[in-house]
Amino acid sequence: xxxxxxxxxxxxxxxxxxxxxxxxxxxxxxxxxxxxxxxxxxxxxxxxxxxxxxxxxxxxxxxxxxxxxxxxxxxxxxxxxxxxxxxxxxxxxxxxxxxxxxxxxxxxxxxxxxxxxxxxxxxxxxxxxxxxxxxxxxxxxxxxxxxxxxxxxxxxxxxxxxxxxxxxxxxxxxxxxxxxxxxxxxxxxxxxxxxxxxxxxxxxxxxxxxxxxxxxxxxxxxxxxxxxxxxxxxxxxxxxxxxxxxxxxxxxxxxxxxxxxxxxxxxxxxxxx
Amino acid sequence: xxxxxxxxxxxxxxxxxxxxxxxxxxxxxxxxxxxxxxxxxxxxxxxxxxxxxxxxxxxxxxxxxxxxxxxxxxxxxxxxxxxxxxxxxxxxxxxxxxxxxxxxxxxxxxxxxxxxxxxxxxxxxxxxxxxxxxxxxxxxxxxxxxxxxxxxxxxxxxxxxxxxxxxxxxxxxxxxxxxxxxxxxxxxxxxxxxxxxxxxxxxxxxxxxxxxxxxxxxxxxxxxxxxxxxxxxxxxxxxxxxxxxxxxxxxxxxxxxxxxxxxxxxxxxxxxxxxxxxxxxxxxxxxxxxxxxxxxxxxxxxxxxxxxxxxxxx
Numbered sequence: 001x002x003x004x005x006x007x008x009x010x011x012x013x014x015x016x017x018x019x020x021x022x023x024x025x026x027x028x029x030x031x032x033x034x035x036x037x038x039x040x041x042x043x044x045x046x047x048x049x050x051x052x053x054x055x056x057x058x059x060x061x062x063x064x065x066x067x068x069x070x071x072x073x074x075x076x077x078x079x080x081x082x083x084x085x086x087x088x089x090x091x092x093x094x095x096x097x098x099x100x101x102x103x104x105x106x107x108x109x110x111x112x113x114x115x116x117x118x119x120x121x122x123x124x125x126x127x128x129x130x131x132x133x134x135x136x137x138x139x140x141x142x143x144x145x146x147x148x149x150x151x152x153x154x155x156x157x158x159x160x161x162x163x164x165x166x167x168x169x170x171x172x173x174x175x176x177x178x179x180x181x182x183x184x185x186x187x188x189x190x191x192x193x194x195x196x197x198x199x200x201x202x203x204x205x206x207x208x209x210x211x212x213x214x215x216x217x218x219x220x221x222x223x224x225x226x227x228x229x230x231x232x233x234x235x236x237x238x239x240x241x242x243x244x245x246x247x248x249x250x251x252x253x254x255x256x257x258x259x260x261x262x263x264x265x266x267x268x269x270x271x272x273x
Numbered sequence: 274x275x276x277x278x279x280x281x282x283x284x285x286x287x288x289x290x291x292x293x294x295x296x297x298x299x300x301x302x303x304x305x306x307x308x309x310x311x312x313x314x315x316x317x318x319x320x321x322x323x324x325x326x327x328x329x330x331x332x333x334x335x336x337x338x339x340x341x342x343x344x345x346x347x348x349x350x351x352x353x354x355x356x357x358x359x360x361x362x363x364x365x366x367x368x369x370x371x372x373x374x375x376x377x378x379x380x381x382x383x384x385x386x387x388x389x390x391x392x393x394x395x396x397x398x399x400x401x402x403x404x405x406x407x408x409x410x411x412x413x414x415x416x417x418x419x420x421x422x423x424x425x426x427x428x429x430x431x432x433x434x435x436x437x438x439x440x441x442x443x444x445x446x447x448x449x450x451x452x453x454x455x456x457x458x459x460x461x462x463x464x465x466x467x468x469x470x471x472x473x474x475x476x477x478x479x480x481x482x483x484x485x486x487x488x489x490x491x492x493x494x495x496x497x498x499x500x501x502x503x504x505x506x507x508x509x510x511x512x513x514x515x516x517x518x519x520x521x522x523x524x525x526x527x528x529x530x531x532x533x534x535x536x537x538x539x540x541x542x543x544x545x546x547x548x549x550x551x552x553x554x555x556x557x558x559x560x561x562x563x564x565x566x567x568x569x570x571x572x573x574x575x576x577x578x579x580x581x582x583x584x585x586x587x
Contacts (some may be wrong), residue, residue: 036336039332039335039336039348040336042328042332042335042348042351042352042355043325043328043329043332043351043355043570043571043574044570044574044577044578045574045578046578046581046582046585047578047581047582048325048355048358048359048362049359051328051352051355052352052355052356052359055348055351055352055355056352058348059345059348059349059352062341062344062345062348063345065341066341066342066345069341080341081339081340081341081342084340084341085339085340107332107336108333110569110570110573111573112573112577113574113577115578115581168584168585169581169584172584172585172587173580173583173584173587175580175583175584176580176581176583176584176587179580257336260336260337261336261337263337264334264337264338264339264401265339265340267461268459268461268462270459271458271459271461271462272454272457272458273339273340273343273401273451273454273455273458
């Protein structure tokens with residue numbers, strides 16, 4: 001049986017490689033896409049201090065994506081940049097929540113982005129990521145454990161940041177509360193696949209690469225209930241939704257994002273940038 | 274605070290000028306002549322808002338940056354620029370406080386076009402090479418003008434500049450790295466780079482401002498030199514830029530779109546074709562190619578997020 005080229009995944013069978021690769025794509029594409037969506041906010045945040053803070057978070061997320069793409073590259077014997085830029089929507093495994101537009105309009109034009117949606121989406125995503133990183137730190141795969149430990153150090157601050165925003169806006173003016181309620185409803189329609197582990201979900205958990213989805217979902221629920229306890233709202237999480245990014249079934253928003261992100265990289269295919 | 278009670282206005286002024294001449298730093302709460310305060314507010318608010326408006330042309334290239342490393346690099350750079358803006362607006366806010374003005378007034382001045390921003394940030398970016406060139410040459414030019422003020426008599430500004438200059442050096446290296454990849458790349462990349470230099474050259478010369486106020490009718494340089502906020506004139510700074518970068522541009526096999534450009538060995542002065550200063554005046558008067566688009570983007574974002582600022586105060 002064929003083995004991986006890199007020492008990091010030495011000894012893995014081809015099927016194990018496929019399981020791990022699918023999980024890595026979920027992790028990498030999630031951070032890649034949401035980092036992009038956050039970077040569209042650059043220069044447009046509610047105040048300058050927030051711009052600096054959220055720009056730092058987007059960078060960290062892109063850094064995490066780069067680490068996961070690096071591991072994926074080890075498995076495939078391919079360049080991490082190619083894996084980030086050249087894979088089409090059908091091969092992407094990010095959750096729907098990470099790919100959706102920030103609101104109306106293009107970032108290069110005069111967009112009408114929704115800060116309430118940005119806050120709610122990031123709270124859900126980062127809390128989900130926190131739970132996943134805890135699970136990944138127990139992974140049977142050493143490279144995954146190592147990367148998770150690094151990402152978790154930064155994630156602590158990201159989750160704190162978005163949780164602070166969430167609680168503050170949820171307890172603020174009537175206008176803010178109404179906007180947050182609308183954002184919660186929107187996010188509820190887009191986040192059902194966050195904990196889905198894709199087409200190999202049973203094998204991925206059987207191999208001990210990550211904890212079963214149901215366990216992680218329970219931890220997530222507990223964490224979120226603690227946050228919601230500090231507001232007047234009750235936490236709910238959807239069971240299902242139309243699209244499932246973990247199975248490669250995405251919305252049009254993804255295609256548009258990928259085109260933009262690869263515009264220069266793909267413009268001269270043989271060039272080094 | 275230095276004791277200035279019991280002194281006449283002219284005694285206060287003399288003692289203030291003496292402090293400056295002795296190399297003493299003026300602090301926020303110290304007595305200062307109105308002209309000094311006005312000049313500082315104008316200079317530092319323009320510097321701060323230019324950092325913030327300057328994030329916009331580069332931000333356009335953040336999602337498109339080719340490669341994970343490039344994406345990370347340009348994100349970090351734009352974040353730094355916003356951070357510089359924040360730092361400088363804080364310095365300005367302290368200076369404005371006795372006049373009963375605050376950050377909201379600064380933003381209002383920008384939106385109502387009373388507060389101007391740097392000429393380079395009114396220009397359009399066409400390709401990825403522009404993003405590299407901004408880092409390499411615009412930040413390179415900024416390092417030259419800002420190091421000229423590191424010894425500024427106003428302490429809070431001098432300290433902010435110290436940090437800003439340290440980061441600008443990274444930006445210039447980030448830009449240089451993008452430029453080197455293009456210069457060593459394929460024909461399409463080299464053409465992209467040459468095109469960027471051809472388009473940006475006049476803006477780079479304009480960056481340092483007119484030689485004297487005779488050129489455009491006004492210039493801050495006389496007052497800023499009198500109060501030891503800066504030491505060199507606009508023209509001296511432009512000469513330093515040419516000495517530093519013309520050889521580097523040529524060494525990459527690139528050309529500069531000025532056939533009159535030459536270094537006079539006798540006078541030790543660069544001769545060059547003057548950029549169109551009438552156009553410069555139009556550009557900084559918000560009539561540049563992207564002036565209104567970028568102002569509108571910032572106005573719209575400010576308005577769109579007004580509810581958040583209100584919610585934070587609720």
